[in-house]
Amino acid sequence: xKRKLLVICGPTATSKTGxxxxxxxxxTSGPGGSGPAGELVSADSRQVYRGINIGTGKxxxxxxxxxxxxxxxxxxxxxxxxxxxVKLWGYDLVEPTxxxxxxxxxxxxxxxxxxxxxxxxxxxxxxxxxxxxKGVVDGISTANVPKSLSLRQxxxxxxxxxxxxILGSIDPFKLASMNVSDRKNPRRLMRAIEVAQYKxxxxxxxxxxxxxxxxIGLTASKIYLDKRIEERVEVRISQGIEKEIEALFKxxxxxxxQSMQALGYxxxxxxxxxLKSLSDVVLNWKRAEKQYAKRQMTWFKPDIRINWFxxxxxxxxxxxxxLVGKWYKSE
Numbered sequence: 520x521k522r523k524l525l526v527i528c529g530p531t532a533t534s535k536t537g538x539x540x541x542x543x544x545x546x547t548s549g550p551g552g553s554g555p556a557g558e559l560v561s562a563d564s565r566q567v568y569r570g571i572n573i574g575t576g577k578x579x580x581x582x583x584x585x586x587x588x589x590x591x592x593x594x595x596x597x598x599x600x601x602x603x604x605v606k607l608w609g610y611d612l613v614e615p616t617x618x619x620x621x622x623x624x625x626x627x628x629x630x631x632x633x634x635x636x637x638x639x640x641x642x643x644x645x646x647x648x649x650x651x652x653k654g655v656v657d658g659i660s661t662a663n664v665p666k667s668l669s670l671r672q673x674x675x676x677x678x679x680x681x682x683x684x685i686l687g688s689i690d691p692f693k694l695a696s697m698n699v700s701d702r703k704n705p706r707r708l709m710r711a712i713e714v715a716q717y718k719x720x721x722x723x724x725x726x727x728x729x730x731x732x733x734x735i736g737l738t739a740s741k742i743y744l745d746k747r748i749e750e751r752v753e754v755r756i757s758q759g760i761e762k763e764i765e766a767l768f769k770x771x772x773x774x775x776x777q778s779m780q781a782l783g784y785x786x787x788x789x790x791x792x793x794l795k796s797l798s799d800v801v802l803n804w805k806r807a808e809k810q811y812a813k814r815q816m817t818w819f820k821p822d823i824r825i826n827w828f829x830x831x832x833x834x835x836x837x838x839x840x841x842l843v844g845k846w847y848k849s850e
Contacts, residue, residue: 521731522636525557525843527645528652528819530812532747533737533830536561536578538839539645543605545840546641546847554604556847558635560628561609562646562655565781567619569611570767573760574783576751577610585611592630593623609646615767615778622662625654641847649818656732664717671709682708690715698814706777733846735839736825738816743831748808752801755783764791782807 527539536559543557561567565575572579585598600607608631613619628644632655635642644655654662674682682705687694693711694702701707739747764787772779774788786804789795795803819825826842828835 523641523847524632524656524730524732525641525643525847526652526656526732526734527643527737528562528649528734528825529647529737530744530815530819531576531647531808532744532751532812533739535645535647535737536576538735538737538836539643540602540605540607541836542840542843543641543643544603546844557641557643558606559608560631560635560642560644560655561607562624562628562644562648562651563609564619564621564624564648564651565783566610566646567612567624568615568617568778568781569613570615570763570770570772571778571781571784573755573758573763575781576755579610588634590630590634592627597627597631615770615772616776618777621650621654621659622664624651625659625662628655647815649815656730661714661718664714667713667716670713670716674709674712677705679703679705679708682712686712686715689719731846732824733843734822734825735843736819736827737830738827739829739831741813744812745809748812749805752783752805752808756801761787782811 525539525542527535527542529535539557539559543555543559546556547554563575565571566577568575579600580602583600583602585600587596587598590597597608598611600610609628612624612627628651632642632644644652646652650659653659674685677685679702683694683702686708689712693715697707697711701711738744760783764784767779774785779785779788783804786800786807790797790800828839
């Protein structure tokens with residue numbers, strides 16, 4: 520029998536986690552027995568870091584503590600949170616000083632989802648990081664390509680322009696497909712070179728998945744979404760993100776750490792270096808979030824499996840509940 524997986528995806532500021540929590544509690548008559556039948560698995564590349572909370576929108580209730588499970592990956596037990604009786608996985612997977620990759624996420628999420636299925640519950644994959652979702656649902660041919668220490672040492676200190684030239688000589692199609700931001704990012708260019716080199720030596724295919732997957736996409740008009748994004752940035756500033764960043768520095772986190780390149784954090788560097796005002800930070804952060812929402816839609820839009828719902832329309836939640844309920848009860 521096919522195992523079911525529910526995916527809640529879409530751009531930032533569309534209440535994906537709130538909807539997922541609501542659905543998890545509504546599905547109480549399924550194979551999970553009493554209590555919520557669903558458990559959430561976050562698919563957000565920014566929420567994997569411990570202590571990177573406010574800017575990533577974890578929005579955890581006060582005094583909720585991370586609990587250790589019996590699920591192990593990379594030799595460590597994976598933690599989860601419980602919100603209104605619903606388990607939430609995928610937060611706080613690594614320290615903010617550690618590197619993290621899509622391959623690590625796919626492996627961890629795989630163990631978690633298998634455990635959720637084993638206990639007769641429904642895994643609900645929720646988030647806006649399209650590559651994470653693709654990795655879990657479809658598999659990614661490049662996700663398990665190992666790092667090449669010799670290659671990294673060889674190209675250490677190379678500029679973005681130099682790395683672009685190297686990548687172009689190996690895989691010009693990959694270079695052509697990269698956006699402006701990726702082309703300026705030496706870390707992403709280096710990873711692309713690693714994958715290109717690996718592909719030239721080994722043949723590998725995506726994993727074949729035979730699970731029953733339902734995709735729910737949440738969206739809205741640009742005007743509506745931009746307003747929500749601006750409001751949410753203001754809330755996160757009032758929640759104390761500046762103090763959170765100061766606390767991270769005291770724990771040894773630096774601007775060079777991968778976690779601090781996350782949206783909502785890297786915009787603060789100029790402010791902490793006394794080069795930009797708070798109003799500059801706010802303006803840049805809001806602009807970056809809007810650009811990110813546009814990129815997310817560019818990623819998700821071609822996927823014909825996604826059932827889209829406009830969150831600005833009346834009755835959309837009931838329509839989502841109806842579709843999910845019918846799918847969940849079907850054999």
